[in-house]
Amino acid sequence: MAVAVAPPPSNASEFTKPGCQSRCGNLEIPYPFGIGLNCSRNSYFNINCNASFNPPKPFLLNANRYDNYKLTYYEVVNISESQIYVKNSKAQQSMACYGKRFDNKTQNSTIYMNFLDSPYTLSDANQVTSIGCDDLAMVQQDSIKASSGGAIKASSGGGCASYCSHFQNPFGFGSCPGIGCCRTSISKGDILIVELSDMHSYWRRVSKFFPCSFAFIGMIGDYDKFNFSLSHLRNSTTLLKTYNQEFMGMPFVLDWRIMDYNCTDAPNSTDYACGKNSYCIDMDTKLGGYHCRCKKGYEGNPYLGCNDINECEKSNQCVSFGTCTNTLGSYNCSCPDGYHGDGKKYGIGCIPTQLSRSKLAIGVGLGAGMGLLLLSSTCFWLYKFHTKRKHKNRKEKFFKQNGGLLLQQQILTDQSILEKTRLFTVKELEKATDNFNESRILGQGGQGTVYKGMLSEGKIVAIKKSKLVDENQVEQFINEVVMLSQIIHRNVVKLLGCCLETEVPLLVYEFIFNGTLFDLIHDKTNEFPLSWNMRLKIAVEVAEALAYLHSATYFPIYHRDVKSTNILLDEKYVAKVSDFGTSRSIAVDHTHLTTLVKGTFGYLDPEYFQSSQFTEKSDVYSLELFLSSS
Incomplete structure (x- = not known):
């Protein structure tokens, strides 16, 4: 696993003691760490660069002297301002x-x-x-x-x-x-x-x-x-x-510091570690110790001394025709002759001190032109603002219509919901699906259309555009979205979040690569035969998922549409129960659910048609029926 740490400047002499090796393999070794004699602050910071590897590998020897009274070598993978990352070992x-x-x-x-x-x-x-x-x-x-x-x-x-x-x-x-x-x-x-x-x-x-x-x-x-x-x-x-x-x-992470003192006492000690133009930072009031950091306007290794940054050669806030003068730790801006002001882009800038009549006329003309341009820009901006506000109001309307305020209220009550139920914007999902291009459609069913999409962070997801939600059932819809997002089971497709800014809600699921069990069973050209052991494995996984939904969740969840087209298979052919469009949860003090007929004909419990009472036995009936037909 790679650990993101800002790399040191390319000038190795600023980071390492003079005459010392600055790098071991692919890793920069900044002082107070060092390779070789007198190259580190003390023996605790010694890095042993083992050249028998290709590329060479750095090892920390003296971090833990009391590991069963044996010295322990740690392979170093990165060093930051306050932490050192080492590979996991038997220690x-x-x-x-x-x-x-x-x-x-x-x-x-x-x-x-x-x-x-x-x-x-x-x-x-x-x-x-x-x-x-x-x-x-x-x-x-x-x-x-x-x-x-x-x-x-x-x-x-x-x-x-x-x-x-x-x-x-x-x-x-x-x-x-x-x-x-x-x-x-x-x-x-x-x-x-x-x-x-x-x-x-x-x-x-x-x-x-x-x-x-x-x-x-x-x-x-x-x-x-x-x-x-x-x-x-x-x-x-x-x-x-x-x-x-x-x-x-x-990686295994250790915090490191210059030990013994805090910043209150450290500057008075004879072995104070902070170099020129740096300052002291307390590591931890409970454990003691400190770090050093370069002052603002300086760069380099704070333990060896920091050098002034020449802002005039890098980034500064002076106007383009002004003059930048570097100072220790800062810089000054000034205006050329004939101008006055502070010379800064976001300050007063540089203002002409005298204008001739011709220059004044030119200035008036330019001002009029700029005024016309400003007026045109203002009209265009107002039009864009009106259009943007119209779209915003439309999204807010749909958000409220689809239960967004109810979901926000639940998030305020329980912050853990926010960690598990991500609220996507319609802009994110339009970008992920190329504006819901027909080429991205994975399938269509009675509950809506499913698109394949890629989020901005590169994650592939399945995005389901549901049918219209009955306004009388908005509270139930939101409660079930929250409930389904809490499900964490290896054999249940994970609901990642939803988008409520469109006329119909959009649900975002994890993407399962190998399609449905129905496709695998009925594809005559499939090079991967479905053996008896594979069938048994899939049956066990689906049964475990239903058992989890029926008994391990806070409220029992009835799927109500168990069939081979709603069983997905990942890259390792692990079964994932999907399509909760007809599923419902019931409170713990109820034994069944009374509802209109939903699900797929041919897989429904015959008793359900007579009583309209759905129980966990109805899901089991559907499971047995689709297993026997598979």
């Missing part, structure tokens, strides 16, 4: 396996990291992730700060439990966070202990589903959500091999 991992063949428990079930007496501390950008069934990851942290009255110690703790509700051979899949995986944050500190424990007896199980569990620390980033096979938890060797390959690219 940030632990594994525990239980049972007789594992001698009850392996010996490396604890992560212990101690950065006392070093300029490094654990960053709160890291998180602890625990993978396993019925396991507890306990986290203990300590922070110690030196003071005139002695050391001040602060302790904290936390943890998370990874849980598996059931396991069905041979399709055991976990998700993180979710099935078989939990995650917890850590705070800044000097000492971190993570201990894995078996919890199967707490859940009153006879034995564990899987004997092994795994925990690691790192900056999540691109690994925010991922799926994995629970079968890797059967064997310690397979587990380590799989997850080392998977997560070795995840």
Whole structure:
């Protein structure tokens, strides 16, 4: 995973001590870090550049002196003003396996990291992730700060439990966070202990589903959500091999600082680190230490001394015919002869001091021309303003008509809705679909038309233009949009958000690449035969999705249109239940839903036609019917 950090200036001499190596492989090494003797502030900042790799790789040796009393090498991937990013290694991992063949428990079930007496501390950008069934990851942290009255110690703790509700051979899949995986944050500190424990007896199980569990620390980033096979938890060797390959690219983040003092006392010390034209910044009042930064108008390495920026050669705010004069840390603007003012573009500028009659006449003519141009521009601007306001009013009308105010009210009540339900503008979706070009249509059905689109950030999505929403059912429509956006299940198509600025609401879903199960079954030319094992796998995944919708959500959700055309397959042929156009949720104190006939004839429960009462059994009937026909 790449970490975005601003690169240093090209002039290496400004960043590295004179005579010292400025780069190791692809990484710039800024002072107080350094390569070689007397090139860093002290041994804690030494970087070992290993030339046996191609390109060479930089390693930090002395960050953690107390890792089981062994020196630990960290491969450095980036250095910023206050943090250093290193590759995830065994020092940030632990594994525990239980049972007789594992001698009850392996010996490396604890992560212990101690950065006392070093300029490094654990960053709160890291998180602890625990993978396993019925396991507890306990986290203990300590922070110690030196003071005139002695050391001040602060302790904290936390943890998370990874849980598996059931396991069905041979399709055991976990998700993180979710099935078989939990995650917890850590705070800044000097000492971190993570201990894995078996919890199967707490859940009153006879034995564990899987004997092994795994925990690691790192900056999540691109690994925010991922799926994995629970079968890797059967064997310690397979587990380590799989997850080392998977997560070795995840960075582990350390905060670094010039230690011991805060900025109140640091300038008075004999080893003050900030160089010329720089100033001191406190790192953390709880942990102590400071950083240095160049003053405004200066650039370079603040620990070696900052140099004045010549704004007159770069960017400045002087008028084009004025004069720019560089000063230390700033610059001045002045006007040429015959003009007066401050010489700045966004100030008074430069005003002529004397005008001849001819110049005055020219000025009047130019003024009249400019006035006419200004009048024309004003009329054009008013027309554009009127048109823009008309479009804005139209969008606001549709927004209110489609329940936008109700959705905003729910967001004010619960801020988590905003994180999961993105409100798209019509401009975004028109750009994503080339103004809803017919060539972008993926399919059409009773509930609307689905388009393929690409958002500005490059993400491919499916955009559904629904049919008109009954104004009497707006509140129910908004409640169901919010409800569907909360669904997080690997076998249910994710609703990313909606747009309410058009006459008909637009729903934005994740895009599933391999089309529908119906197409896969009936395509005679398909080079990928649908084997019995694949059919069984898809059936299990659809059943798990329906079970989740019926029983694991806050309100039970009835799909009401389960058929092969509403089952999508991703690039790994994982089944995704889609098309919730006819779905409904019911409160927990109701046992069924009474409604008009909806769904697809041929897949509907016969009892539903008689009673108009839809239950979870009706979805099961549709599932069994489409499975038997597949």
